[in-house]
Amino acid sequence: MDHTELSQEKLVELYRLLLFTRRSEEHLIELYRSGRAPSLPHSSIGQEAVGVASTFALEPKDLVSPTLRGHGVFLAKGVPIKDIMAEVYKKKTGPSGGKWSYHHISDTQRGVMLTSAVIAGSVPPAVGAALASKLRGSGQVMLAFFGDGGSSRGDIHEAMNMAAVMDLPVVFIVENNLYAMSVPIAKQTKNPNIGDRAAGYGIPGVIVDGCDALEVYHHTKIAVDRARRGEGPTLIECKTYRWRAHMEMDNPDDNRPADELAFWRSKCPVKKLEADLRERGYLDDAIIQGLETGIAQELKEAVAYAESSPSPLPEEVFTDVYA
Ligand SMILES: Cc1ncc(C[n+]2csc(CCOP(=O)(O)OP(=O)(O)O)c2C)c(N)n1
Ligand SMILES: [Mg+2]
Numbered sequence: 577m578d579h580t581e582l583s584q585e586k587l588v589e590l591y592r593l594l595l596f597t598r599r600s601e602e603h604l605i606e607l608y609r610s611g612r613a614p615s616l617p618h619s620s621i622g623q624e625a626v627g628v629a630s631t632f633a634l635e636p637k638d639l640v641s642p643t644l645r646g647h648g649v650f651l652a653k654g655v656p657i658k659d660i661m662a663e664v665y666k667k668k669t670g671p672s673g674g675k676w677s678y679h680h681i682s683d684t685q686r687g688v689m690l691t692s693a694v695i696a697g698s699v700p701p702a703v704g705a706a707l708a709s710k711l712r713g714s715g716q717v718m719l720a721f722f723g724d725g726g727s728s729r730g731d732i733h734e735a736m737n738m739a740a741v742m743d744l745p746v747v748f749i750v751e752n753n754l755y756a757m758s759v760p761i762a763k764q765t766k767n768p769n770i771g772d773r774a775a776g777y778g779i780p781g782v783i784v785d786g787c788d789a790l791e792v793y794h795h796t797k798i799a800v801d802r803a804r805r806g807e808g809p810t811l812i813e814c815k816t817y818r819w820r821a822h823m824e825m826d827n828p829d830d831n832r833p834a835d836e837l838a839f840w841r842s843k844c845p846v847k848k849l850e851a852d853l854r855e856r857g858y859l860d861d862a863i864i865q866g867l868e869t870g871i872a873q874e875l876k877e878a879v880a881y882a883e884s885s886p887s888p889l890p891e892e893v894f895t896d897v898y899a
Pocket of ligand 1: 643644645693694695722723724725726727751753755756757822
């Protein structure tokens with residue numbers, strides 16, 4: 577496959593974002609487990625390439641609606657780590673004012689339109705945002721993410737069908753990590769290929785290796801370009817895996833087969849892109865060390881910012897709510 581559409585500089589930036597997502601989620605887990613920060617991580621460790629590389633195919637004006645594992649989407653969309661960290665610490669300086677779980681934040685200034693605590697609940701409103709883009713002629717494309725578990729919700733089918741019929745500028749990205757909490761995909765659907773459902777809506781469907789950032793980027797870019805030309809949606813299924821339990825409160829030994837976990841760990845998306853870029857001569861030990869140092873510094877500053885930020889006041893509990 578030809579990936580020459582990204583420059584060396586862009587490819588190294590894509591790698592930095594993957595590494596940043598990995599290191600910051602590791603840090604969030606440490607902060608939670610040591611009792612230093614109150615937020616419960618639902619990490620995307622192991623599946624970072626899906627959110628990061630797909631979002632990387634967007635323009636700054638474009639829109640996203642991430643799942644609960646959207647940390648890499650936030651970072652790739654330009655949400656500053658200090659803002660995310662403030663929400664992790666439930667501080668007023670977070671994008672949702674410290675009043676929401678950090679993995680469900682939105683940042684409309686940066687095009688993170690919405691997330692939802694109801695799995696795949698953000699898909700119908702995301703299609704609404706794509707309709708608004710079409711009506712306004714704003715040229716914005718929406719990336720609407722959902723999981724294999726979310727794929728069993730009824731209203732996402734209505735949303736995808738409507739998007740198809742109306743040729744709306746939206747790309748549906750399925751993060752198929754084979755489990756919805758403890759429910760394996762085989763108990764969720766008879767067809768393990770969620771991307772096949774595209775045929776039912778009459779739209780293109782692709783199934784990609786979600787551990788390969790370049791492949792995710794490549795197929796998302798094609799779909800985003802198509803959507804921007806007014807040719808309608810694409811359904812992209814990314815095969816992936818979360819290395820950790822559903823959430824950090826759960827027993828790490830969550831009954832998934834050890835050989836399955838070992839197989840997917842061998843497909844580490846960070847290592848995969850590292851190997852691809854080393855082969856091209858774009859990365860070496862010194863460059864990687866420089867990136868690691870920069871990320872560690874950013875995380876340190878983000879924690880200091882969050883820890884010194886004010887908490888929301890009790891009397892503000894009813895502000896920023898609709899009803
Ligand atoms: C409608 C609904 N049912 C159940 C839940 C509880 N719940 C939260 S996350 C989750 C699993 C979601 O699985 P999937 O969509 O595959 O995403 P993943 O956690 O694997 O990233 C469930 C069942 C919920 N939030 N919303
Ligand atoms: Mg899942």
